[in-house]
Amino acid sequence: MKRRRGGLLPAAIASALLATLLAAEPAAAATPTPDQQWTAVQQLVGAIKGRWTSQNYAGFISRTMPETALLGNGDIGVASGGGEGFKTFAISKGNFWTVNGGNSLVALGSVKLTPVGGGPASSNLALGATATASSSHPSFPANRAVSGQWAQGYEGWVSNIGKPQTLTLDLGTAKTFTRYLLRHDAAARPAETANNTKNWTLATSTNGTTWNTVDTVTNNTANVTDRTLASTTVRYLRLNITEPTQSTTPDSTSNPRARIGQFELYNGSGPTQPSGPFTEEQNILKGDIDTSMTIGGVPVSMRTWTGAGDNLVVTRIQSLGSSTVRLQAETATGTPDARGGFTSTSGVSGNTVWATRQTATGGNPVSRASLATRVVGGAQVGAPTWAVRPGGSSSTCPPARSRTS
Numbered sequence: 001m002k003r004r005r006g007g008l009l010p011a012a013i014a015s016a017l018l019a020t021l022l023a024a025e026p027a028a029a030a031t032p033t034p035d036q037q038w039t040a041v042q043q044l045v046g047a048i049k050g051r052w053t054s055q056n057y058a059g060f061i062s063r064t065m066p067e068t069a070l071l072g073n074g075d076i077g078v079a080s081g082g083g084e085g086f087k088t089f090a091i092s093k094g095n096f097w098t099v100n101g102g103n104s105l106v107a108l109g110s111v112k113l114t115p116v117g118g119g120p121a122s123s124n125l126a127l128g129a130t131a132t133a134s135s136s137h138p139s140f141p142a143n144r145a146v147s148g149q150w151a152q153g154y155e156g157w158v159s160n161i162g163k164p165q166t167l168t169l170d171l172g173t174a175k176t177f178t179r180y181l182l183r184h185d186a187a188a189r190p191a192e193t194a195n196n197t198k199n200w201t202l203a204t205s206t207n208g209t210t211w212n213t214v215d216t217v218t219n220n221t222a223n224v225t226d227r228t229l230a231s232t233t234v235r236y237l238r239l240n241i242t243e244p245t246q247s248t249t250p251d252s253t254s255n256p257r258a259r260i261g262q263f264e265l266y267n268g269s270g271p272t273q274p275s276g277p278f279t280e281e282q283n284i285l286k287g288d289i290d291t292s293m294t295i296g297g298v299p300v301s302m303r304t305w306t307g308a309g310d311n312l313v314v315t316r317i318q319s320l321g322s323s324t325v326r327l328q329a330e331t332a333t334g335t336p337d338a339r340g341g342f343t344s345t346s347g348v349s350g351n352t353v354w355a356t357r358q359t360a361t362g363g364n365p366v367s368r369a370s371l372a373t374r375v376v377g378g379a380q381v382g383a384p385t386w387a388v389r390p391g392g393s394s395s396t397c398p399p400a401r402s403r404t405s
Helices: 005-024 034-045 142-146 250-254
Strands: 050-053 070-072 076-081 086-098 104-115 129-132 165-183 199-205 214-216 224-243 262-266 279-283 291-293 298-306 311-317 325-333 343-349 352-358 368-375 379-382 384-388 393-396 398-402
Touching: 034 262, 070 165, 070 298, 076 298, 086 311, 086 368, 104 291, 104 368, 142 165, 142 262, 165 298, 298 325, 311 368, 325 352, 325 368, 352 379
Parallel strands: none
Antiparallel strands: 050 279, 070 076, 076 086, 086 104, 104 325, 129 165, 165 224, 165 262, 199 214, 199 224, 279 291, 291 298, 298 311, 311 393, 325 384, 343 352, 352 368, 368 393, 368 398, 379 384
8 A cells, every 4th residue: 555655744734834823813811800890881981971061950840850960879869950159959758759649759858058148249149039929820930030040041930911910039038238130031032022021119028018119110121120229138029010011012912921030139239140150060970960150259169979878968068269158058848849738847956957848638648758957067157057268168968868657
C-alpha cells in the first residue's frame, strides 16, 4: 500500500492555521458584577434631570398627573408649586381619601414659604394671601389673583356674570403698604382690552368688619393700574368693583365678569415684581428638587427631599444675597384641594405650626391627617417667621401622619 507523502504538509498547515486563528480570537469579556452594573445605571440615569425656568405653575394642581416636580416615598406625595417670590409644596397622604362624590384621594394641605414685612421695598406683600370673592368661575377662583403666576395668557380671578363684584384679601397679619397694583385681563391677554376693569374702590380694614375706602378709580382703560397711597397698615383689603368691563363689545356688555389677573401690594417704590432668575431642577435618580429663586428681593437656593423611612419633607434654604431675608412658614390644610363638609383645625406650639384635616362625616368612613412644620436653624423672629442671613440656612420639616377609621 502506498502512502501519500504529500498529505502531511497540508495537515500541518491546517493545524498551524487553526492554532493561529484560535490565538487571534479575543478572550471573552468578564461578566460585570452587580455593583458595576448599578454604577453604570447610575451614571446613565443620574444625567437625566427635569428642568423648569418659569414660576408659572399652571399644572401644579391636578387630580391626574401634576405638571411639576414630584416627590414621594410610597406613602406621602409632594408637588412643587408656588409663584413669583414665594414657594409652595402641596402634600398628600396615601390613605387620606374620601368616598363623597366617588372614591378619591384628597390633598391633605400645603406648606408655603413667603417673605414677611421688613424685607426690601420690592416685595409683593399680597403674594399668597387668602383671597375670597363675591363669586368665582369654577376654573378661576379668587386665589389665582395672588398666586404670582402671572404670565402671557394667564387668567387670574374671574367672577360669575353680574355686577357689582368684590375681591377680598386677608394678609394673615397687619402689613404696611404705600402702593397697590392691578393687572387687568389685557395685561396678559392683549386682545381682551374690553375686559379691563373700569370702575372700583379699594377699602381697608384692621378687623375684617369695619371698612375704610382709601381709593376710588373711574374710567380706567389701562392694562395695568399702579396707584400710590398714604402709608397704610392693615390686614384686610377689598376691591369693590362696580363696572367690571369697558362695555365696548357685545359680550363685555351683556355678560360682564370681573377679571383681576394679579392684585399686588408694595411698601415703597421699586420693581413691580420680585425680580431675579428662576430655575428648578429635579435629579431623576436622587429625586431631590433644587430651586434657585428670589424671595423678598433676596436670591436664595433650596433643596427639597423626602425621608425614605419617615413621612418627612425637608427643605434646606440658603441665602445667596448680601442681606438677610425674613421668611414666613405657613402650614395649611384644605388647600389647594377644597372639599365641602371637611373640617380643619390648626395651632402654633413653640416654633412648630400644625394643622389637621378630617373628611366629611355622615355614615361614611372618615379619614384624618395632620401636618406640622418646624423651623430648624436660622434666627427665629417669632413663630412662624424666621430670618435667613447671608450664607445661612434653615429647614422646614412637615411630617405628615394620618389615621383612617
